Every structure is written in structure tokens, then in C-alpha cells.
Amino acid sequence: xxxxxxxxxxxxxxxxxxxxxxxxxxxxxxxxxxxxxxxxxxxxxxxxxxxxxxxxxxxxxxxxxxxxxxxxxxxxxxxxxxxxxxxxxxxxxxxxxxxxxxxxxxxxxxxxxxxxxxxxxxxxxxxxxxxxxxxxxxxxxxxxxxxxxxxxxxxxxxxxxxxxxxxxxxxxxxxxxxxxxxxxxxxxxxxxxxxxxxxxxxxxxxxxxxxxxxxxxxxxxxxxxxxxxxxxxxxxxxxxxxxxxxxxxxxxx
Ligand SMILES: NC(=O)c1ccc[n+]([C@@H]2O[C@H](COP(=O)([O-])OP(=O)(O)OC[C@H]3O[C@@H](n4cnc5c(N)ncnc54)[C@H](O)[C@@H]3O)[C@@H](O)[C@H]2O)c1
Numbered sequence: 001x002x003x004x005x006x007x008x009x010x011x012x013x014x015x016x017x018x019x020x021x022x023x024x025x026x027x028x029x030x031x032x033x034x035x036x037x038x039x040x041x042x043x044x045x046x047x048x049x050x051x052x053x054x055x056x057x058x059x060x061x062x063x064x065x066x067x068x069x070x071x072x073x074x075x076x077x078x079x080x081x082x083x084x085x086x087x088x089x090x091x092x093x094x095x096x097x098x099x100x101x102x103x104x105x106x107x108x109x110x111x112x113x114x115x116x117x118x119x120x121x122x123x124x125x126x127x128x129x130x131x132x133x134x135x136x137x138x139x140x141x142x143x144x145x146x147x148x149x150x151x152x153x154x155x156x157x158x159x160x161x162x163x164x165x166x167x168x169x170x171x172x173x174x175x176x177x178x179x180x181x182x183x184x185x186x187x188x189x190x191x192x193x194x195x196x197x198x199x200x201x202x203x204x205x206x207x208x209x210x211x212x213x214x215x216x217x218x219x220x221x222x223x224x225x226x227x228x229x230x231x232x233x234x235x236x237x238x239x240x241x242x243x244x245x246x247x248x249x250x251x252x253x
Contacts, residue, residue, distance in 0.1 A: 003125075003211060005030040008070035012059035012106065013081025015042025017179030018129055021200035022078050024050055025208060031076070034066040038081070059106040063113040077114055079107040079151075080129040084181045085143035086188075096143050103147035107154055115162070122166035127207065128155040132175045132221065135228045139246050140188035159216050170210055174203055174220040191249055196221060 009026045013019040015037030027033045027050035037043035040056035047054035053069045055062050059081040067074050085091065085099040107128055118124025133141065134148035152171055159169035176182050176193030177200055185193060198220055206220035219225055231238040 001029045001208065001211065004076070007031045007075035008034075008073050009076040009078065010034040010036060010055075010063070010066045010070070010074055011078040011080055012036045012062070012110075013038075013129075014046055014078075015039045016046075017181060018174075018177055018200045018203050019078070019080040020046045021204045022080060022127075022129075022207065023047075023052060025201075025204035026076070027052055029208070032070060034069055036062050036066065036081070059102065060109045063110050067113075073117070074114060075123070076125040076127065077110055078127040078129065079110055080127075081106060082129060082131075082148075082181070083144075084141070084184050085147070086141045086185070088140075088142050091143050099143040099147040100150070103144070104150040104154060107151055111154075111158060115167070118167050119162070119165055124166065125168045125170070125211075126155070126158055127170045127172065128152075129203075130155065130171045130173050132173045132219075132224045132227075134171070135173050135224065136231060137242065138188070139192060139242065139249055140186075156216075168214070169216060170207060170218050171216060172203060172207055172210075172218040172220065173224060174198065174206075175224060177203055177220075187252055188249055191252065192245065196223075 009031040011019050011023045014023040014035045023033050023035050023046055033052035034055050035043045035047040035052045036055050043054040043056045055066050055069055081102055083098055083102045085095050087095055128151055130152045131148045133145045134152035137145040155169050155171040176197035178197050179200060182189055203220045206218050210218040
């Protein structure tokens with residue numbers, strides 16, 4: 001793809017799962033790819049496989065190093081690292097804090113570091129791996145649902161603020177994707193996510209289609225569009241349906 005050929009791309013949380021699939025696809029399209037992950041070994045394995053550059057560490061702290069590794073310019077930044085923080089209002093403060101830090105603030109910090117250069121040259125692309133939980137809400141996972149709504153709002157805000165200045169933003173909102181994270185979602189994931197789960201490669205395909213069509217909202221599960229519409233059209237009906245799911249989950253133990 002022309003928009004990506006030769007581009008300097010950063011993918012956070014790319015040591016496995018969706019991030020690794022995005023990194024593989026960008027590399028296959030001729031991009032130079034920085035592979036970030038907290039897990040240094042996994043980042044190196046993926047980087048070696050695709051001829052990329054491993055920059056391990058916390059996604060919040062690697063923009064400067066990644067930019068240097070790419071020769072001074074990041075053309076595409078994929079804020080993909082995320083934590084699947086489950087739990088209710090009773091989840092520990094530390095669980096909420098980590099969810100905010102990785103699922104939202106890492107995106108804010110990256111944008112803060114990248115925007116001056118992007119605005120100066122009138123070009124840049126920010127890809128946010130959000131989740132359908134950022135448009136809908138996942139049973140049994142308050143910190144995840146709330147922070148993914150935050151990530152979606154931030155992506156939307158970036159797009160509406162800077163689109164006339166050459167900055168493109170994409171928000172990827174899948175339901176279940178077969179990764180380690182899906183395995184960690186327990187019986188709620190079994191009920192809601194696994195039946196329609198797709199492969200990480202399908203998410204990369206959806207992103208590239210969205211880039212080609214210049215679309216903000218990327219829905220690897222097209223049915224999410226209908227659920228999102230239903231929520232907006234009749235919130236009480238939607239909540240009642242979601243509560244049925246909640247009760248089904250409680251009954252399943
Ligand atoms: N798997 C799903 O069903 C699903 C659905 C919707 C959205 N998502 C989102 O997709 C993204 C990728 O998830 P995945 O399913 O591939 O999960 P995954 O657990 O397979 O991969 C996530 C990677 O991020 C890394 N990571 C975690 N915190 C980090 C940090 N602070 N800095 C750098 N790396 C960090 C982990 O080490 C891991 O390798 C996440 O944002 C997740 O919320 C996943």
C-alpha cells in the first residue's frame with residue numbers, strides 16, 4: 001500500500017496477539033517497523049521475524065527511542081498495548097490505575113510527543129486499538145470498559161481536532177480476538193466473546209481496508225455497528241438486553 005510503503009511505524013504491545021499481527025502486516029506492506037512490548041524477549045522475536053527493530057519497555061516511555069530508531073520520524077503510531085482489567089466497582093485502586101495508565105494515558109502521552117512534528121509537516125497517522133468495549137461495555141469488566149471508552153473518546157477528539165491539519169486517526173473496535181488476552185477473560189469471555197472470535201490477522205486486514213477507505217472507525221466485527229446504533233437509539237432497551245446477559249453469566253457461575 002502506497003500510504004505505508006517505506007513509512008516509519010511503531011506498534012506498542014506487539015510481542016504477541018493483535019500488535020504482532022499489525023507489525024507483520026505493516027512490514028509486509030514495506031514499512032520500517034518498531035516492535036514494542038513490555039516483554040523484551042517477545043518484542044525481539046517478532047522484530048527478528050519481520051526485519052523490524054525491537055524497542056522494549058512501557059508503551060508510555062518509548063516514543064523518543066522509537067523515533068530515533070526510525071531516523072527521526074514516526075509516520076504511523078499504533079497505540080495497541082492494553083490490559084484486560086476485569087472487576088467491578090470493588091476492583092483495587094491499583095487495577096483501575098493500571099487500566100488508566102496503559103489503556104488511556106499511554107495514548108495521550110504518545111500523542112503529546114508526536115503531534116508537534118506531525119502538525120509541522122502536516123501529516124501523521126494515529127491508530128488506536130480500542131475494543132468494542134469502548135463503544136458498548138463488557139459485562140464483568142468495569143475498569144476495562146471505562147478506560148476503553150476513554151481511549152475511544154481520545155481517538156475521536158484527536159480526529160476531530162486535527163483532521164484538517166493532515167492527521168489521520170483510526171479507532172479499531174473488535175469484539176473477541178484469539179489472543180492471550182481473550183484466554184484471560186474467563187467465563188464472561190466464553191459467553192460474550194469466544195463464539196464470534198476472529199484471528200489477529202483479521203484485525204490487521206480490517207485496519208488496512210479502513211486505511212484504504214480513509215475511515216476512522218474500524219469494525220473487524222461488522223455486527224458491532226448495529227449494537228452501537230441500538231445503544232444510541234434506545235439506551236434502556238439496550239441496558240435491559242445487556243442485563244439479561246449479566247444474569248446469564250451469573251447463572252453460569
Ligand atoms: N483479544 C481481544 O479479544 C481484544 C478485543 C478487543 C480489543 N483488544 C485490545 O487489543 C489490544 C491488544 O490486545 P491482545 O488481545 O493482542 O492482547 P495480548 O495480551 O495478546 O497482547 C498485549 C501485549 O501488550 C503488552 N503490554 C501490556 N502492557 C504494556 C505496556 N504498558 N507497554 C508495552 N506493552 C505492554 C503485553 O506484554 C502483550 O504482549 C489491547 O489494547 C486490547 O485491549 C483485544
